[in-house]
Amino acid sequence: MESGRKTVYSLAPFLRCPVIPIADRMKVIQGVVLPRLLYGADLYGMCGSLTDAMQRLLNTALRSMLRVGSWKTLSSYALWKEFGMKPVCALAAGQRVQAFLKYFELSTWVHELIAEPYCTKKWMWVTGVSWWTMQQCPKHSDLSKEEWQTWQTWTPSNAKACVKAAITQREHSLRLTDHRKRPETNWYSDGGYSLTPLYRQSISYKLVSNLGIALLICARMGTTATVEVLFSMEKLPMGWNGCCPCCRVAIMEVIPHILLECSRYEQHREKFLLAMLRQLAEVDPDKVLDCHQKSFILLGGSVDNLSLPAWLPPTTKKDDPLVDKLSVGSANLSKLSSDQSSLLENEEQPTLGNLLPPETGCQPGSLISSPCGTS
Numbered sequence: 001m002e003s004g005r006k007t008v009y010s011l012a013p014f015l016r017c018p019v020i021p022i023a024d025r026m027k028v029i030q031g032v033v034l035p036r037l038l039y040g041a042d043l044y045g046m047c048g049s050l051t052d053a054m055q056r057l058l059n060t061a062l063r064s065m066l067r068v069g070s071w072k073t074l075s076s077y078a079l080w081k082e083f084g085m086k087p088v089c090a091l092a093a094g095q096r097v098q099a100f101l102k103y104f105e106l107s108t109w110v111h112e113l114i115a116e117p118y119c120t121k122k123w124m125w126v127t128g129v130s131w132w133t134m135q136q137c138p139k140h141s142d143l144s145k146e147e148w149q150t151w152q153t154w155t156p157s158n159a160k161a162c163v164k165a166a167i168t169q170r171e172h173s174l175r176l177t178d179h180r181k182r183p184e185t186n187w188y189s190d191g192g193y194s195l196t197p198l199y200r201q202s203i204s205y206k207l208v209s210n211l212g213i214a215l216l217i218c219a220r221m222g223t224t225a226t227v228e229v230l231f232s233m234e235k236l237p238m239g240w241n242g243c244c245p246c247c248r249v250a251i252m253e254v255i256p257h258i259l260l261e262c263s264r265y266e267q268h269r270e271k272f273l274l275a276m277l278r279q280l281a282e283v284d285p286d287k288v289l290d291c292h293q294k295s296f297i298l299l300g301g302s303v304d305n306l307s308l309p310a311w312l313p314p315t316t317k318k319d320d321p322l323v324d325k326l327s328v329g330s331a332n333l334s335k336l337s338s339d340q341s342s343l344l345e346n347e348e349q350p351t352l353g354n355l356l357p358p359e360t361g362c363q364p365g366s367l368i369s370s371p372c373g374t375s
């Protein structure tokens, strides 16, 4: 664990660097950080206290890419979905099950140890794997309990994949329905953002977009430093309750207010969001969507299958067919006329990829030090 901690903290400056594409930083997390954290998972893979510690380190690495510090209300579910990661406990458990089954095939003493385990009432590595797998996996898996009874006959790689899927499902449902459910997770799941993650493995955004992408991901995860969020973190005195620090209207500052109503951002809205607001009016001609739902759609989410066509920001590979394949809006894109689909390709169009952070306003830090801005 110590080597994992050192790896994460020594890489933090690299992971925070805004001029390195997010996709490249993510490759370092997957190629360097994750293997370090999972080193020895063959043995510790089902120990909750150890995998929780590893998960905290991995979340720290992912947070570094968004330049978000120790954010109290960050939703792990949103973080995993946005970056396409599985929980560490699922990866580690899969690795342990795979190792367990592989040892049957070896001709060394490990094979004897596995085939004829030492009989004791105590939890052992050999007996523990079987018990834990049957205890945890069937109730969260698509496979039936009867199918799980035969898991020791599966190929190691197949067993690993099934265990990973089941434990991932367990962790997701814990956060979506159980006592660990929290407002930020609701914000992320209600917005349907997991269908259009901004981070994409094989495509880098234009370098100038990196900061904007990080800000967008924060807004989608509900970690923008609005008054509402700062209150929940007890970072603001009571005097700010029910008052927007930017326009001074007696209304709680939340993301829908910033995107749709706040007069402070009128110019930014005109300049960067006008095209999308027009599209939104076309998508919702009967005006049935409320402010929250409109915000979900403006941030790239979807409500009842309604979403903006060609929402995903422009990338450096403008003509890459993968852009269409990876975009959930691809079905919509194919129906677009050529002048509409050129929205993706034309850098001058006011799409979200060109959205730069405002010079003043509700950015973390600046809000706490000077909540009224300069107006």
Ligand SMILES: [Zn+2]
Residues within 6 Å of the ligand: 244, 245, 246, 247, 248, 249, 253, 257, 261, 262, 263, 264
């Ligand atoms: Zn306002």
